[in-house]
Amino acid sequence: MSDKEISSHFIRTKIKKDLETGKYKTVETRFPPEPNGFLHIGHAKSICLNFGMADEFKGKCHLRMDDTNPVKEDLLFVEAIKKDVKWLGFDWKENLSFASDLYDFFYETAVNFIKKGKAYVCDLSFDQMREYRGTLTEPGKNSPYRDRTVEENLDLFEKMKKGEFEEGSKVLRLKIDMASPNLVMRDPAIYRIMKVPHYRTGDKWKVYPMYDFAQCLSDVKNGVTHSICTLEFENNRPLYDWILKESGIEAANGLPEQTEFARLNLSYTVLSKRKLIELVNKKIVEGWDDPRMPTIAGMRRRGIPPESIRNFCEKIGVAKKDSVVDAALFEHCVRDELNVNAKRRFCVLNPLKVVIENYEDDKEEIFDCLNHPGDESMGTRPVAFSKVIYIEKEDFLEDPPKKFFRLGPGREVRLRYAYIIKCVDYIKDENGEVTELRCTYDPLSRGGNAHDGRKIKGTIHWVSEKHGLDANVKIYDRLFNTENPGKGELEESLNPDSLKIIQNCKIEPSLKDAKPGERFQFERNGYFTADKDSDSDNRVFNLIITLRDQWEKISGKK
Ligand code: ATP
Ligand code: MG
Numbered sequence: 001m002s003d004k005e006i007s008s009h010f011i012r013t014k015i016k017k018d019l020e021t022g023k024y025k026t027v028e029t030r031f032p033p034e035p036n037g038f039l040h041i042g043h044a045k046s047i048c049l050n051f052g053m054a055d056e057f058k059g060k061c062h063l064r065m066d067d068t069n070p071v072k073e074d075l076l077f078v079e080a081i082k083k084d085v086k087w088l089g090f091d092w093k094e095n096l097s098f099a100s101d102l103y104d105f106f107y108e109t110a111v112n113f114i115k116k117g118k119a120y121v122c123d124l125s126f127d128q129m130r131e132y133r134g135t136l137t138e139p140g141k142n143s144p145y146r147d148r149t150v151e152e153n154l155d156l157f158e159k160m161k162k163g164e165f166e167e168g169s170k171v172l173r174l175k176i177d178m179a180s181p182n183l184v185m186r187d188p189a190i191y192r193i194m195k196v197p198h199y200r201t202g203d204k205w206k207v208y209p210m211y212d213f214a215q216c217l218s219d220v221k222n223g224v225t226h227s228i229c230t231l232e233f234e235n236n237r238p239l240y241d242w243i244l245k246e247s248g249i250e251a252a253n254g255l256p257e258q259t260e261f262a263r264l265n266l267s268y269t270v271l272s273k274r275k276l277i278e279l280v281n282k283k284i285v286e287g288w289d290d291p292r293m294p295t296i297a298g299m300r301r302r303g304i305p306p307e308s309i310r311n312f313c314e315k316i317g318v319a320k321k322d323s324v325v326d327a328a329l330f331e332h333c334v335r336d337e338l339n340v341n342a343k344r345r346f347c348v349l350n351p352l353k354v355v356i357e358n359y360e361d362d363k364e365e366i367f368d369c370l371n372h373p374g375d376e377s378m379g380t381r382p383v384a385f386s387k388v389i390y391i392e393k394e395d396f397l398e399d400p401p402k403k404f405f406r407l408g409p410g411r412e413v414r415l416r417y418a419y420i421i422k423c424v425d426y427i428k429d430e431n432g433e434v435t436e437l438r439c440t441y442d443p444l445s446r447g448g449n450a451h452d453g454r455k456i457k458g459t460i461h462w463v464s465e466k467h468g469l470d471a472n473v474k475i476y477d478r479l480f481n482t483e484n485p486g487k488g489e490l491e492e493s494l495n496p497d498s499l500k501i502i503q504n505c506k507i508e509p510s511l512k513d514a515k516p517g518e519r520f521q522f523e524r525n526g527y528f529t530a531d532k533d534s535d536s537d538n539r540v541f542n543l544i545i546t547l548r549d550q551w552e553k554i555s556g557k558k
Contacts, residue, residue: 009318011259015057015226024225024254027059032066035077038288038295039084042264042271048313050228051090062222063092067100068214070198084296088306099218100200106209106217109247110172110191114153118246120146121156122173133186139179140186160193163206167193184235188212216240219256220249227256230263265324268478269294270486278490291542292479292498303519303529303544308337334545338519338527343371346461347522348506349473351390354437359387367417381510385418388465390506395460396437405458414459420445461523463506471507471539475500
């Protein structure tokens with residue numbers, strides 16, 4: 001995509017203005033995932049935006065593990081997140097941090113709020129708190145514990161920390177305004193009791209800060225200027241500002257400011273971590289990196305190039321209003337990238353044996369085949385030819401219609417880069433299935449062109465029996481066949497054909513040592529990569545994407 005095609009967006013405009021007016025002298029952003037699952041394509045949008053803005057304005061972007069809920073967090077997810085961000089092409093340099101490293105700072109800040117009379121320990125139960133909170137149209141009521149003395153609050157909070165109270169029996173709340181029109185500002189809880197060990201701090205803590213409290217304080221501690229988050233936090237912005245202002249914390253870069261943007265929603269896909277966890281736990285998929293998952297790890301294993309994810313994020317832009325992006329747009333970006341950069345190879349998915357009767361028994365020829373017909377700079381690879389080859393079963397019909405430009409009895413076809421062959425006979429098994437073709441080749445058509453000018457319309461791919469290798473190919477399709485699978489039960493939306501395994505395919509010898517992440521176009525069949533589990537005893541290739549959008553036809557959209 002050229003620079004001209006990239007439209008600017010409101011966050012870029014805001015940052016530019018902030019620098020011009022001197023509101024901020026530098027740009028620091030952050031990407032704050034909670035390490036309770038793998039990252040998905042929605043996170044990629046946030047990563048591209050945060051790291052992208054920092055790069056563009058020569059600032060910094062922090063990768064911060066937002067690990068303040070000990071229940072579901074795990075080191076495994078931390079490592080996966082780091083790997084994924086790197087693979088997407090971004091570098092946090094020395095700016096990796098953990099909210100859990102700031103637990104003492106959060107605690108001290110909370111104690112200071114108590115000392116200033118701006119926080120109190122509240123004994124209302126969860127249900128009572130909700131009742132006291134009021135509604136959008138009615139103001140809330142003050143908690144009966146709101147006027148506890150500073151000393152009492154300090155003592156109780158200390159005891160909460162030591163684990164002297166039961167979970168759910170007390171919380172620490174900010175004293176703001178129970179009549180605020182914004183419900184978020186009605187004395188929000190900032191600490192809760194959780195007697196759960198944390199994957200990094202062990203059982204040191206019995207109280208954990210709430211999201212709203214930890215988020216803004218982590219930002220200011222990191223030196224963040226532009227705290228970019230998704231729209232659901234819009235109502236929390238006044239609280240974000242209130243906590244920072246009332247804490248009195250000095251910020252070298254100035255206090256950070258929160259800006260919200262619309263999260264990515266993608267049709268035929270679920271992007272909620274909760275749903276992705278369900279897919280993994282119910283074993284609907286093989287794991288977080290199942291090639292059908294919208295996770296970064298799944299996409300990497302599938303063979304999707306990171307460039308195409310970045311291009312996609314650039315293309316969809318950044319808006320202030322929620323919308324659903326068509327999955328076809330993502331697939332289009334993947335095809336665009338692969339079309340330019342994937343090397344062409346031959347793979348016969350459903351082999352049909354062809355014996356070329358007039359080709360000498362032991363003769364071998366090597367053809368120099370282009371790695372990319374549109375880009376000669378990508379060079380050639382040698383492909384061996386011999387008397388017995390395989391072609392696709394579907395490239396032969398016993399009784400072909402007129403417009404079928406491939407093989408049929410007495411018909412001719414061009415073998416890509418090799419010769420023109422003619423079908424002179426065919427053999428069937430007891431079930432009536434064609435098992436072998438007998439052909440002759442035209443020795444004067446080396447390279448594939450007829451010397452006498454006769455027109456050969458069809459060109460097919462082939463693999464020499466003697467030289468080719470066996471492989472299994474996994475043909476992936478969309479995991480869901482409804483546009484909004486997140487709406488109901490996941491099982492009801494599953495595409496039963498999302499994975500088909502084709503065994504005993506024939507691949508050309510140059511694919512012998514193909515590595516995961518090397519991407520190929522198997523001519524006429526689609527784009528493929530070697531699976532991470534592939535080895536020389538069992539070669540496995542994943543379909544990255546088909547050559548054309550198969551879904552346009554199915555959904556009748558175009
Ligand atoms: P859940 O999927 O349960 O809502 P989450 O995706 O918000 O959880 P986090 O780890 O908190 O999980 O996300 C980290 C960051 O990624 C957040 O700043 C969030 O705003 C951003 N993010 C998450 N999902 C999307 C999305 N679909 N589009 C854009 N940004 C997203
Ligand atoms: Mg979140």
